Amino acid sequence: MGPATRYLNLSRPFLMYRGGELPEIRVAWESWGKLNASGDNAILVFTGLSPSAHAASSSEDPEPGWWERMIGPGRPIDTDRFFVLCINSLGSCMGSTGPASINPATGQPWRLKFPELAIEDIARAARLVLEHLNIDRLHAVIGPSMGGFTVLAWLKQYPGTTGRVGLISSACSATPFAIAIRSLQREAIVTDRNFRNGTYTEDEWPEVGMRLARKLGMITYRSSSEWQRRFGRSRQDYFPATLFGMRFEVESYLETHARKFVGQFDPCSYLYLSRAMDMFDACDSDETLKGLFRRSFTGHALVLGVDSDILFPLHQQRDLAGALEASGSEVSFHALPSVQGHDAFLVDFESFGPPIREWLG
Amino acid sequence: MGPATRYLNLSRPFLMYRGGELPEIRVAWESWGKLNASGDNAILVFTGLSPSAHAASSSEDPEPGWWERMIGPGRPIDTDRFFVLCINSLGSCMGSTGPASINPATGQPWRLKFPELAIEDIARAARLVLEHLNIDRLHAVIGPSMGGFTVLAWLKQYPGTTGRVGLISSACSATPFAIAIRSLQREAIVTDRNFRNGTYTEDEWPEVGMRLARKLGMITYRSSSEWQRRFGRSRQDYFPATLFGMRFEVESYLETHARKFVGQFDPCSYLYLSRAMDMFDACDSDETLKGLFRRSFTGHALVLGVDSDILFPLHQQRDLAGALEASGSEVSFHALPSVQGHDAFLVDFESFGPPIREWLG
Numbered sequence: 150m151g152p153a154t155r156y157l158n159l160s161r162p163f164l165m166y167r168g169g170e171l172p173e174i175r176v177a178w179e180s181w182g183k184l185n186a187s188g189d190n191a192i193l194v195f196t197g198l199s200p201s202a203h204a205a206s207s208s209e210d211p212e213p214g215w216w217e218r219m220i221g222p223g224r225p226i227d228t229d230r231f232f233v234l235c236i237n238s239l240g241s242c243m244g245s246t247g248p249a250s251i252n253p254a255t256g257q258p259w260r261l262k263f264p265e266l267a268i269e270d271i272a273r274a275a276r277l278v279l280e281h282l283n284i285d286r287l288h289a290v291i292g293p294s295m296g297g298f299t300v301l302a303w304l305k306q307y308p309g310t311t312g313r314v315g316l317i318s319s320a321c322s323a324t325p326f327a328i329a330i331r332s333l334q335r336e337a338i339v340t341d342r343n344f345r346n347g348t349y350t351e352d353e354w355p356e357v358g359m360r361l362a363r364k365l366g367m368i369t370y371r372s373s374s375e376w377q378r379r380f381g382r383s384r385q386d387y388f389p390a391t392l393f394g395m396r397f398e399v400e401s402y403l404e405t406h407a408r409k410f411v412g413q414f415d416p417c418s419y420l421y422l423s424r425a426m427d428m429f430d431a432c433d434s435d436e437t438l439k440g441l442f443r444r445s446f447t448g449h450a451l452v453l454g455v456d457s458d459i460l461f462p463l464h465q466q467r468d469l470a471g472a473l474e475a476s477g478s479e480v481s482f483h484a485l486p487s488v489q490g491h492d493a494f495l496v497d498f499e500s501f502g503p504p505i506r507e508w509l510g
Numbered sequence: 511m512g513p514a515t516r517y518l519n520l521s522r523p524f525l526m527y528r529g530g531e532l533p534e535i536r537v538a539w540e541s542w543g544k545l546n547a548s549g550d551n552a553i554l555v556f557t558g559l560s561p562s563a564h565a566a567s568s569s570e571d572p573e574p575g576w577w578e579r580m581i582g583p584g585r586p587i588d589t590d591r592f593f594v595l596c597i598n599s600l601g602s603c604m605g606s607t608g609p610a611s612i613n614p615a616t617g618q619p620w621r622l623k624f625p626e627l628a629i630e631d632i633a634r635a636a637r638l639v640l641e642h643l644n645i646d647r648l649h650a651v652i653g654p655s656m657g658g659f660t661v662l663a664w665l666k667q668y669p670g671t672t673g674r675v676g677l678i679s680s681a682c683s684a685t686p687f688a689i690a691i692r693s694l695q696r697e698a699i700v701t702d703r704n705f706r707n708g709t710y711t712e713d714e715w716p717e718v719g720m721r722l723a724r725k726l727g728m729i730t731y732r733s734s735s736e737w738q739r740r741f742g743r744s745r746q747d748y749f750p751a752t753l754f755g756m757r758f759e760v761e762s763y764l765e766t767h768a769r770k771f772v773g774q775f776d777p778c779s780y781l782y783l784s785r786a787m788d789m790f791d792a793c794d795s796d797e798t799l800k801g802l803f804r805r806s807f808t809g810h811a812l813v814l815g816v817d818s819d820i821l822f823p824l825h826q827q828r829d830l831a832g833a834l835e836a837s838g839s840e841v842s843f844h845a846l847p848s849v850q851g852h853d854a855f856l857v858d859f860e861s862f863g864p865p866i867r868e869w870l871g
Contacts, residue, residue: 265753325741325760326734332761333725335754340718342703357701364694373687373823380686382791392626393696393781399686400693420754430743462734
C-alpha cells in the first residue's frame with residue numbers, strides 16, 4: 150500500500166469459490182517494467198501468506214520489496230525485459246479486500262462475517278486485474294509458498310494461459326504437519342482474550358495470540374540447523390532476562406520479530422488466509438495432478454525447494470516436478486542446498502536467483 | 511501416584527543447584543523385581559518431562575505404565591533379573607515435591623515461588639532414594655528424552671557409580687529449535703488469562719494455554735511423515751467442524767490428546783521442568799563432554815535415536831556416542847529407522863526393545 154500500489158475496484162458481486170459472495174471487491178497490485186506491443190512479456194507473481202504487492206522497489210516507491218533482489222532491472226526476474234505484476238491476495242489486509250475491509254452493507258469491518266476464502270478466489274481476483282489490463286496470455290506465472298498454491302489454482306481455472314510455470318517451495322496441498330501448525334496459530338489468536346469473536350479494537354488488540362502465531366510461524370519458516378549456527382545456546386541481553394521469559398538469543402530474536410508483525414497484520418485476515426492454505430488441494434476434483442497439468446499447461450516449468458523446509462517438505466516439490474514431467478512439460482527441478490528452511494526463497498538469492506533467471510529464458 | 515508408589519520424605523533442607531533451597535522434599539518412586547544379595551543388579555530409570563514413576567504395571571498396580579512393554583518379567587529391562595527403580599522427577603506434580611506442592615512456610619502451593627529447578631536437582635533427589643535403599647552402585651542408569659539429560663546430570667555428580675549408561679533420544683543440551691518450541695509453550699501458559707502470575711485456581715485453570723502447549727509438544731514429538739501416513743488430509747467428524755477450529759483429523763487428534771493432558775499436569779510444574787531442559791548443559795563447567803565421560807564412566811554405553819526426531823535430532827545422539835567412544839567406553843549406537851519421531855521410544859518397542867535388552871547383557 151505504498152505510492153506505487155494500484156487498485157482495481159469492481160462494484161459487481163464476486164462469487165466465492167466455497168460459497169457466499171462479496172458485493173464489491175478491490176484488488177491491489179503493483180507492476181515493474183513495460184508491457185510490450187504484442188503483450189506477451191507479462192509475468193504474474195503471487196505472494197506467500199503475508200506480503201503485500203510491493204515485491205520490489207521502483208522510482209515511485211524506493212522502499213525495498215519482499216522479493217527485492219529477485220525483481221528489477223538485470224535481476225533474475227528482469228524488469229528490463231518483462232512486465233512484472235505482483236498481486237496482493239484477496240483476503241489479505243494489504244490493499245485488497247479482506248476481513249479487515251468495510252462490509253458495505255453494515256459500514257463495519259467484515260471480520261468473521263467475511264465468507265470463507267479459497268486460494269481459487271485469490272487467483273480469480275488476480276485474473277480480473279489481468280483482464281482489466283487486457284493481458285490474456287502470460288509469459289510466466291510464479292509463486293512461492295502459498296503463492297505456489299495460487300499458481301496451481303490459476304492453472305485449474307485458466308488453462309492454457311501461460312508459457313511458463315514457477316512453483317517455489319510449494320506443494321499441491323498442505324501436509325497434516327503444516328495443518329497442525331496453522332491450527333495452533335489460529336487457536337492462539339481466537340483464544341486471545343482480546344479477540345472476542347472478531348470484535349477486537351485497536352486499543353484491545355489480540356496481541357498475545359498474534360505474537361504466538363507469528364513466533365510459531367517463524368519456527369517453521371527456518372531450520373533447526375540454521376538456528377544452531379546462528380544462535381547456538383547464546384544468551385540474550387536485549388530484553389530483561391526472566392526465568393520463563395527470555396534468556397536465550399533465539400528467544401529474543403523471536404520476540405523482536407513477532408512484535409514487528411503484530412501491529413502490521415489483521416488477525417482475521419491471518420485466520421482466513423491460513424485456513425485457505427489448509428483447505429487448498431490442487432486435486433480436489435476427480436482430476437489427478439498429472440491430469441490437471443496435462444489439461445492446463447504445456448511449457449517450461451520450474452520447481453524449486455530446499456531440503457531443510459519442514460513446512461513444504463522437499464518430497465512435495467518432487468511430486469510436483471514428477472507430475473509436470475509426466476504431463477509432458479519441460480521441467481527444471483532443483484533441490485537447493487539451503488539451510489534456511491521454508492523462508493530460503495526470501496533470503497537465499499544466490500541459490501534461488503540463477504535457476505529462476507535461466508527458466509525465464 | 512498409584513498404589514505401588516513409594517515416597518521418601520526428607521525433612522532437612524535440599525539446596526538447589528542454581529540457588530535457593532527447599533526446606534523439605536518428598537521423592538516418589540516405584541520399583542519392580544528384587545535387589546539381589548550383593549546389591550549389584552539395580553537399574554535406575556529417569557523419565558521424560560511428564561511421566562510419573564509408574565513406568566510399568568505390577569501385581570500391586572495393574573495399570574499399564576509409561577514404558578510398559580520395556581519393563582517387566584522377560585521384557586528388555588527384565589525384572590526377573592534386575593531390580594528396576596523409576597523416579598518421579600523433582601519439580602514434577604506426580605508425587606515428588608514440585609511447584610504444585612505445599613510450601614510449609616506458607617501453607618500454600620509453591621507455584622512461582624518455587625526456586626529455579628535444574629536437571630542436576632532431579633538427579634540428586636534420585637540419589638537420595640538410592641542412599642535410602644543402601645544402593646551405592648548401579649548395574650545401569652537409563653533415561654529417554656529429558657531422562658537422558660538426568661542420566662548425564664547423574665554422571666556429572668556421581669562419577670563411577672554405574673556400569674552401564676543408556677541415553678535414549680537425548681542430547682548433551684537442547685538445540686535453539688527445542689528452546690524456541692518450549693519458549694512458546696511457556697508463553698502460551700503464562701499469557702493464559704487464568705494463569706494470573708501463578709495464582710490460578712481449580713475453577714479457573716489456564717486450560718487454553720496448557721492445551722496449546724500440549725498440542726505444540728505433540729507436533730514436535732511425532733514426525734511429519736508419520737502424520738502423513740496416519741492422517742493425510744482426512745476430515746474429522748468427532749467434534750463439530752468449524753471454519754477456524756476443527757475440520758481435519760489431525761486437528762481432532764491433537765484436541766483429544768490435549769484435553770486429556772490439561773487436567774493432569776500442573777502448569778507451574780510444566781514451566782519449571784520445561785525451563786530446566788533449556789538450561790541443562792552437560793558441559794556447563796569447563797569440562798568437555800569427552801572429559802565428563804572420562805571422569806565419570808567406564809563401561810558399556812547405549813545411545814539410541816531416530817532420524818525423524820526434530821526435538822532431539824539424531825546428530826545430537828551421534829555427538830554423545832562419539833564422546834563416549836573417545837572417552838574409552840564400549841558404545842552401542844543405533845540410529846533407528848522409526849518414523850515416529852521423538853516419541854518413538856514410547857511406542858516403537860520393536861525397534862527400541864532389542865538394543866536395550868542386548869546392552870543390559
